[in-house]
Amino acid sequence: MRKVCVVTATRAEYGLLKCLMDDIRVDDELQLQVISTGTHLSPEFGLTNQQIEADGFAVSKKIEILLSSDTPIGVSKSMGLAQISFAEAFDELKPDIVLVLGDRYELIPIVTAANIARIPVAHLSGGELTEGAIDELIRHALTKLSHLHFTAMDEYSRRVIQMGEQPGRVFNVGEVGLDNLQRMTLLSREDFEVAIDCKLKTNNLLITYHPETTQEISEIESDFIQILQALDETEDTLLIFTKANADVGGRLINRMIDDYVAENSHKAIAFTSLGQLRYLSALQYVDVVVGNSSSGIVEAPSFKVATINIGDRQKGRVRASSTLDVDVCKKGIQKALLSVYTDEFQSKLKDTTNPYGQGDSSQKVVQVLKNVELKSLKSKLFYDVEY
Known part of the structure; x- marks a missing residue:
């Protein structure tokens, strides 16, 4: 079975990933690994790892990286701790592919550790803009450190390709978090x-x-x-x-x-x-x-x-x-x-429509994860856009 390691570090990120994690878990051809880190393990931020486990997910590793400081120095030290800890975790779990979502700072050392270990990275929500946060820089850096790209709309797919990513590795699947609206009884x-x-x-x-x-x-x-x-x-x-x-x-x-x-x-x-x-x-x-x-x-x-x-x-x-x-x-x-x-x-x-879709995104991601040829992902060629 193909081992897919999903990394989650915040309550919001987990909420978006939950339906996709469910679909990976029940698929006969995939094995779900879950690494819980960051604010999930902090009482100050709600100890939300408990929700992950309450939802029935077996957490493969819990990795403490959050320091009791949100200063620039504290954040950078946290990133350094993540680099060391995830290198060890990936060596132990030996996933076939690592899956991350978004633009959080702690993802940079995590996907760097995966790259050094020659593990392909799948990134969700690339190509978006958040110009009022340092996350803007981190999101695009994650794109360059990833091998598969799942975007929320065509505009975002074009931006990922503009950054030199191969079009055949970029998939517009919509916003995976909206799957919750179809599956949850509110x-x-x-x-x-x-x-x-x-x-x-x-x-x-x-x-x-x-x-x-x-x-x-x-x-x-x-x-x-x-x-x-x-x-x-x-x-x-x-x-x-x-x-x-x-x-x-x-x-x-x-x-x-x-x-x-x-x-x-x-x-x-x-x-x-x-x-x-x-x-x-x-x-x-x-x-x-x-x-x-x-x-x-x-x-x-x-x-x-x-x-x-x-x-x-x-x-x-x-x-x-x-x-x-x-x-x-x-x-x-x-x-x-x-x-x-x-x-x-x-x-x-009353006439509002959501440009991010209405769900059904998780299964689209699962199909790609099941069928993509992993060996070819380990090398990246820069794609030059013709003007």
């Missing part, structure tokens, strides 16, 4: 309220804001203050915060969320991780997704729910008509919130 309103231990209000906002990693810490703090001030003036509105990830500045944002919720427990709640079921269920009942998470761009449109995308972190990604882009500015955010509730915008929401 919570009813009453069950969702029980799950979050809070009653919904007349208006409800789901807020996820990650640091723009191209900024200094002082800028991240001042920006989030603007966001909190804008949200604070909403009336009869429940603010549901999901906390930031382990990027530089993430812990600062999380402390600010905790402080705000402690002072405003009558209208605000916060979660280290909602998990995929509660998060997707929330999209059924909230009016707006606020912040700069990719979920507001990729998943929210399928629920015909508005997204107020703040700042530049998602700059460059294809958007649905349900997305409003605003600068990090109190008045701009408040204006966007008012716009969302107008009859004109609500009417437009």
Whole structure:
């Protein structure tokens, strides 16, 4: 059986990978290996490895790489630890192919270790743009360190090919995370309220804001203050915060969320991780997704729910008509919130279509993983685009 090693380091990434992992696990020609690392193993970030195991996945290796620091030095040291640890893990597990998703910094040393071990790498979500984060650089570097490419749309496939990747190794499969919408039974309103231990209000906002990693810490703090001030003036509105990830500045944002919720427990709640079921269920009942998470761009449109995308972190990604882009500015955010509730915008929401597809992506990836000739993947030739 062909051994496919899936590496997951964050709650969001795992949520997108889950259906694909299910399909690999049940396929007679593939053997699933799972390496859990990063924030999955951290109590501070919700110890979300427990969710992976609760979903029935046997975790082949748990690799601790996260340091108790989100400074640039701490992040770089974490990457160095990942390089060493994954070299040892790959030598032990001997996968036939390593599969990763996205643009997280810890993936660079992981796929580097795979390359040095002569293990082909399959990368999902290449070719996208996120110009407000250092992830933009990392995503494209991962493309050059990978041998198979699974993209979400033709525009992204063309960009991967433009970077010199062979067209025959680039597959537009759509967004794998949207498979969850077809396979999950989401919570009813009453069950969702029980799950979050809070009653919904007349208006409800789901807020996820990650640091723009191209900024200094002082800028991240001042920006989030603007966001909190804008949200604070909403009336009869429940603010549901999901906390930031382990990027530089993430812990600062999380402390600010905790402080705000402690002072405003009558209208605000916060979660280290909602998990995929509660998060997707929330999209059924909230009016707006606020912040700069990719979920507001990729998943929210399928629920015909508005997204107020703040700042530049998602700059460059294809958007649905349900997305409003605003600068990090109190008045701009408040204006966007008012716009969302107008009859004109609500009417437009009904016609929203998701440019990332509606699912059925995981099986497309599985078919390629089963049938691709692995030996030929180990060498890469640069593809020159003709102008």
